[in-house]
Amino acid sequence: MNEQNDDLLIERALQGERSAFGQLVQRYQTAVYSVAFNVLRNAADAEDAAQSAFLKAYENLDRYKPEFKFFSWLYRIAVNESINLRRKKKPVTGVEYAEAVEEHGTDDVIAEHEMEDRIGEALMELNPHDRAIIILRHYQDFSYPDIAYIMDITEKKVKSRLFTARQRLRQIFEQCGISIQA
């Protein structure tokens, strides 16, 4: 249903109806922003990345190929924007991030859930690509083929990166004393 509606909205947007693109923004903005936030763990950066993703999607709307799901295409742009922004910034470790949140207390988004905070901190120890793959798999429940398309890698690579990232997270959880009940 959504796919059909997306295609219709894209067609209308390409005919010059900006409000049609606005509906697409409204439909996917939370998901796009959340992915950016989980990759960047910074509200301002996440907003920049999410906004940039929508702008690039609009500017390249005529290049969207309907054989792919629109939101997969949009996520591909959003993940790239987030990783690129991450590269431009000084690396922030999980510990530094946690200290910053404690000091400034501005990040009420993640302060609500302690466990999520700690997992977020652990995720920051991963490189941005592995972090993005974990987020796509667990936050959005994307399949291996979807992740492969979004990250522009093979499915085999998705599997191996997921495995490596989870093993690394397991080590981090153990080192940080995060108890994960089996």
Add this chain to the structure above:
Amino acid sequence: MNPAILELIQTEIDGQNTPSESSRLADLCRQDPAIQRELDAARAIGRALDTLSDARLPDGFTARVMDALPDEPAWARHRAPSRAPSRAPIRSSVGIFSRPWVNLAYGVVVGVFVTFAAMSTLDSESSLTGVSGSMGAAGGDPVISETVTLSPDATIGVQAVIEGEVLTVRINGILPDGTLPSIVFEQADGSIVTVPIHLP
């Protein structure tokens, strides 16, 4: 642990295993408690990661995105007034059009234009309207019929019908306001490409 078993465990927690693969893993777990422990640990990590939730969208995000959108994106500038492109426009460089006949047509059109531009240069008052003809290409495949109009504002229109497909070409010469000459190709599917012309 055997990498194949580790992969089986991972695909199990990702819900990507077939029923027979899941059944095989269950058998392996029964046979080896270490495999069962590995599966349990992997499931626990998966469950922990599943707690990732939506971040709260900043207030006014939609409005800021909409305000930042360009008034006229690139695809709108190249779009036909009545039709939206159904796919990406062909690239505006000689020799990279996806279909050979488009390249051929491009070459023919540039040749026609340069000829008439030269005539126009020699006699700025010249006006040639309604020249038409046809030409066959080497190999006999595409047949191009053309209608050429050269008016004082130096605009030439060429329409090629090749293998049942219509290629409409408009050539904008040097306009009184100084706009540089260009060729505009419009294919039957609505895709448009504008190619600037640099006269010798």
